[in-house]
Amino acid sequence: MADLETRELRYFVAVAEELHFGRAAARLGIAQPPLSRAIRQLERRLGVQLLDRDRRGAALTEAGRVLLGEARVALDAVAAAERRTRRAGERSLVLVTKAGASHELLRRLLDALASEPGAPPVEVLLCEVGEQAHRLRDGQADVAIMHRPYDDLAGFDTADLCVEGQVAILPAAHPLAAREQLTLADVSDVPGLPIARWPRLDGTYPDGPGPEVRTQSQLAQLVALGKCLLVIPASSRAWQWPEHVAVPVVDAPDVTTVIAWPRSSHSQAIAALVRSASSVADGSA
Template sequence: METRELQYFVAVAEELHFGRAAQRLGMAQPPLSRAVQRLERRLGATLLERSSRGVALTPAGEVLLREGRAALAAVSAAERRTRRAAGADGRPGLVLVTKAGASVELLAKLLDAYAAEPGAVPVHLLLCGPGEQEGILRDGRADVALLHLPFDSTAGLDTEVLQDEGQVAVLPAGHPLSSRDRVELSEVEALTDAPLRFPAPAGAGPDVGIHGSTELFQLVGLGRASAVLPESVRLQLGSEHAVVPVVDAPRVTTVIAWPPHSTSLSLAALVRTATRL
């Protein structure tokens, strides 16, 4: 199976329309249709049901769409990492992706310790929003990532645990709950004087959540938001904030993650440094 054939099929399977798929691919419809037919003959399976009502995926087509997306993503990731390893993208070294504002002290210690290692290569930081670092690692834009369980998925990745910590409620200084030595998650979620919550509730619209630590901490200080975050966030807070341990919040485990097939000696050295901290 050729990569181009797979790209053709995925486009048709996602659009469920040969005309739209051909436009998306920048080609004429007849050669696209012939390419998909050749792929079906080669596989010995009908991938698409064609009728006057349109195009629908067969069970075999659903499997190939799922597997094809993963295969194309892997090819794209391999291309990005190969170009970076060769310095073809102008950024020799490693790219480490992490959520902006997360694990700040741990990250600083890791970068300093690795930089002191013989043969260390430049480490370029890629800061992202909550939950974005996993996708950036998987699609090849980064070589290594700091992920946080249970919020990020590490399925199919190699990992090492770096830190495990409880969570705290971040509140404005002087808030009634700030005098407590502990609170429960439901108490923080029930706050009526903080209309925005972080992380945003599942399924919430874009106006309900907060998507950056600077914005979050400012809103908390103003009494306009509440947050439940890993205990290490204390280092980033000011006098306008208070923190209280949340006894029933899940613990947060920070891991360093990388693709399982990586043979980069520089990446291996970075991981060894991280696990020594």
């Protein structure tokens, strides 16, 4: 059984995402005929039909859908191998976190590391919601600050850093903004003030009345404009606008901030960073 090569996987992913051989070939920087041949050969080798060809494009079969998911995971793993090996010499670590989240904790962590003599230098990579796991999987980052139960922690080792309640972020002009505290019942189904919808792990959006958002700046502006509200961990108040008001939601589930790293990492630099993070979090509790 001739093994799959990453080239074949990249080709297939391109076709599966474009559902069009010509566009996929352009994206890959090759001509269309070799791409058609490569996919055919892949199907022959696997003994499975991956695509239903049609005169106006291609559609994934069930096997194709399986391969698309598995191929993405595999390509991430290969990319991670490459990146982490390249960076193996350097002693610095890349820490990824959601822009704006756990700001205070992060600042204290960086301060503690800077003042510690033997600590490894840390680069900080900020990303949008839900992207940390991907950065960790494909090797762009070594450790991540994530939040349970919001983020996808599967496949990572984690250490809890701190637990916090959640607050509702409201437009300052809204009546609810004057309240001392709120409940989940208060903030769901507020007329004219729906809860914004984040993309799920697969990139699609849940149904609902709220606007679809991808980035924190979109969200911040929407709240300021009085278009929606949101419920987030209390520490995220760091990016509150003057037009925002944060009100504790007493019955919202607690959010645990964790530091996560790939299961396969045995580096003692990561271990040291985790230790620092844990002690910083304890000190502040």
